[in-house]
Amino acid sequence: MTIIAVDGFTHKVNLTQVVKTVAKAVQGHFEALNFYNHPDRGPFKTCYLKLSDRLDPRAVVERINNTMHAKKLSAYIPDSVPNMQVAVKRKAMPLKMRKRMRIHGECSPEQVFLTAHEQIMKEMQHKYTGLYSLSSKTSHKLLETIGVVIADRLKKLILSGDPNDQSFRLTSRYRKAHPHFGDFQLILSTLHRIQDASGTPRTQLHENELAAVPKDVSAVDNVPYSKAQEMCAKYTNNIVMKLQAYVNKYNLAVKPNDTEEDKARKTIQKQFANMMPYLPMMLKQVITHHFTPNNKGGLCRMIIYGEPYLPAKEASLPFLKSHRAVRAQRCPRMFNALSFHVTRDRYAKLLAANGTSVAGTKLIVRPARNNLYNMPHALRSKIAHEVAQAFKSRER
Template sequence: MSIIAVKKIPFRCSLPNLVKMVAKIIKGQFEALNFANDKHGEKLCYLRLSERLDPQQVVERIQTMTKFGAFIPDHVPDLPLASKRGRIPFKLRRSLKIQKETKPEDVLVITHNEILTEMQSKYTGLYNLSKKIGHKLLDSIAQTIFQRLKHILETNEESLVSGFMLSKYYRKLHPHFGDFQLILSTLHKLQDATGVPRAQLSESELIAVGSQPSVVDNIPFDKIQSACMKYSDKIIAKVTEHVNSLNTDTADGDTEEDLARKRVREELKKISPYLPMIIKQVVSSHFIPQKTPYLKVRIYGEPFLPTKEQMSPFVKRYHAVKIMRSDRMFNILRFNVPLQHYGTLLAMDGTVVGGAKLTIRSSDVPLYKPNDALIAQMKAVFGVAHEPGDQSCLADDDWAEDAAE
């Protein structure tokens, strides 16, 4: 990465305002490190540019298209970083179509996970089918997808620019209509290896769309509720038993501290009949997740996602909010929909818009994610070691970044 300096900045100009002004000129990924003063006492700011940007061209654009000056410094002072304030705001980055910088190894891991997620989202019965055999089915499918992506990377270097590009290349070679055959052939290989009779599955058996949101962080909502109630009953029993067994009898040799403690115990015993109700209220309020009025939805387009002009009337019909096309996958649209429109929207699964078939799914479904061994294999393609347990790059970054803002 290279660093340039922007000068002639008004003293009243804040760092976020400066970032917004120059982002429209640079039109690429950068980060403002912080303000400083030059030897003449003028305010300037250092910008760290993406490797994809030519620093000389950026300097020329800033000088010709703004009132600011710019130059490539010989020396950069040791400045405290300005945290998130120096980054391009999420919505501005999306409106300017500036792709977020991602390491090559992360592009591979993220794209692999997105393709696997799309397959599980479309084939809603795939997760449970794989779970019955210790996820050997999804383990094998994940390995196949990795080998396919690896082959694409070896023959098309430009596919590493982003997950958007890599997933597009993948679907050109391996269209959606081949996914069910991959699932079925992989299942049959596993069954042949173990001597189990081949299952006769139809595609329609694996595709079943539920009309009600069912999970929170990959855990079914009813299981969360039942687990909370189960353990709240155990807490109630333990607390009640403890309170009732407390010694409240005073003795001649008791100190002031002992007497005070026993008076508190007496008060506790007085409210013991109400403890079950109090504990249940606390568990219900603080431990059971509250259902949100908005639900996260994914729409996948097959073989492509229709244009914004074609999709906008469709999603706005269901009062969708926070609509965004993913940077990670070429054919996915993400948005939030009000609870009252959720069932109606899911009933539109299979609708054809602009020549593309729409697969409409909730984002709250149980998902298999690649294990550490497979992630290590993917990163090893680029000679990068993987830290066991680190799956930060698999987080739902589009929604996370928007929510943080």
């Protein structure tokens, strides 16, 4: 924890205004503790800020002095902090401001590494929709091996960069070092190595086929709506048959030597048996309402990846408006991802717009629900531990 002082605030300024004024220069997490009126400062007062441990106080002071001179503010690291009362409600950056400035939660290097690794793996599987199915034929050795390669790349990047980098910036650095056009070659060469090692013939892949997206607007996790509806009906009938067989085994005759508990249980069983003629209809209504996917109204969650980066908001807004996108939100962890929702009648048209060029970038449009493979937790934890140990060694 480090505390710095910022001079030059008038008496009308409050802590919230201080945070908004210096947030851009601080570039990280901090709290405004309170003001202190130094006798020699005249009409101006000093605000003390508590900086995150991940911020370099000297760099923060330098940025404030270089960018805030027009506002007549100056910052320094005090030799001692005056005995002042800390505000009851310390002021930190609001969530919206942190999102806008892309300042995320304070995370350790290994947490940043794990988040960035997860996001890169998701992007690759969203783009290449057939990758999960292809990997399953190798007992997921394909995606696991690719995950190890990506982890090694990220490890080198995170150790050579700023220790304060968050996953948003780390994923951006990854794509500058390893552009999108190399992903398919990574998949193909990894698959062939696995097949050569197992003695199986090499599979000939075409990038367009691997990246094909089902055009069925009613698909649920790549399962057509008609198939999902058929499976719901099948299991509804199975449940009814099981219940009927269970009820048929009831012995509802009350015997003289039955206990009160036995009599109560048989009374309940009799009531349940009386409901059996109506149970199939009730089950069908419940499953149709709660489990069968809706083929009519509702919204589909979509995701867009920009290659090599996501266009600016002003450039991408016309594209989103033309498809009536709602709830659009840029991913705070992945530098080139944007999620939003569209109505089902716009789904097919939006997928047809895949590959659209906007402001010199290529838009990869995908449904957000896909089968995604996650690397084994033990393997990811092992690599993250290696990252943490490497950081500790670097700091010594």
